[in-house]
Amino acid sequence: MADINPENIIISVRGLVNAFDEHVVHEGLDLDVRRGEILGIVGGSGSGKSVLLRSIVGLRAPQAGTVTINGRDQSTLSGAEAEAARRDWGVLFQDGALFTSLTVAQNIKVPLREHFHLSHDLMNDLARSKVAMVGLPYEAAKLFPADLSGGMRKRAALARALALDPKVLFLDEPTAGLDPIGASAFDALILQLRESLGLTVFLVTHDLDTLVRSCDRIAVLGDKKILINAPLEEVRAHDNPWVQEYFNGPRARAAGIK
Numbered sequence: 001m002a003d004i005n006p007e008n009i010i011i012s013v014r015g016l017v018n019a020f021d022e023h024v025v026h027e028g029l030d031l032d033v034r035r036g037e038i039l040g041i042v043g044g045s046g047s048g049k050s051v052l053l054r055s056i057v058g059l060r061a062p063q064a065g066t067v068t069i070n071g072r073d074q075s076t077l078s079g080a081e082a083e084a085a086r087r088d089w090g091v092l093f094q095d096g097a098l099f100t101s102l103t104v105a106q107n108i109k110v111p112l113r114e115h116f117h118l119s120h121d122l123m124n125d126l127a128r129s130k131v132a133m134v135g136l137p138y139e140a141a142k143l144f145p146a147d148l149s150g151g152m153r154k155r156a157a158l159a160r161a162l163a164l165d166p167k168v169l170f171l172d173e174p175t176a177g178l179d180p181i182g183a184s185a186f187d188a189l190i191l192q193l194r195e196s197l198g199l200t201v202f203l204v205t206h207d208l209d210t211l212v213r214s215c216d217r218i219a220v221l222g223d224k225k226i227l228i229n230a231p232l233e234e235v236r237a238h239d240n241p242w243v244q245e246y247f248n249g250p251r252a253r254a255a256g257i258k
């Protein structure tokens, strides 16, 4: 089975513990992400989806547990190795987190400058190619985030997340705040990028439409761990009350889950 072949696992989390003072968010959480899949992460508000994402990308040191990416335990990397590893993933945070005083092109160049010494012309070319890759018009490169619509801002933030040609893309609620047409177009873009770039996508979302349209598997966070990590049909058969309400309630029916 693909599941037990370590070659197919790009991210492996074992025994993760995260707590804020007395408040335990994760208690012995295990999760595997397969190479090339789009994995949806769902769970009630405050169940710890964002904290999980932050622990995996090294923005938060957990109290216990290991995060292994491409076979390397992240806590054992030297500073230089950790910096090199960071080039392998791009993150799109919930609010987009673009620098408001920089244009779209300048935003895309920030990670390029951090990691490489490139000529001015090459940086411009790379920034323009990322703008095109996310379906933004050529002129958008010169605009500031405030001049863009919500959907365009998400695409600009995605272009910045793709700046270093990552292998893994982490998306924290990418369709939040988008209208249904914008959200659907964004989902289609993620699917298309996964196909063309061979990305693995770790997708935190509340959006049932996105889960149905885009995800190969869905991991449900609840009771401080992953309750189930499986394709939609298997997940919705799980007897957890939150899972039943979420995947078999009225909103699920509206999203076309029968």
Ligand SMILES: Nc1ncnc2c1ncn2[C@@H]1O[C@H](COP(=O)(O)OP(=O)(O)OP(=O)(O)O)[C@@H](O)[C@H]1O
Residues within 6 Å of the ligand: 020, 025, 043, 044, 045, 046, 047, 048, 049, 050, 051, 052
């Ligand atoms: N820096 C922090 N200090 C204290 N508590 C925190 C911190 N970050 C997160 N938490 C708490 O950890 C829990 C999990 O937060 P997290 O943001 O991961 O939830 P989530 O599942 O992403 O929620 P949502 O769906 O509402 O975005 C919450 O109770 C939150 O208040």
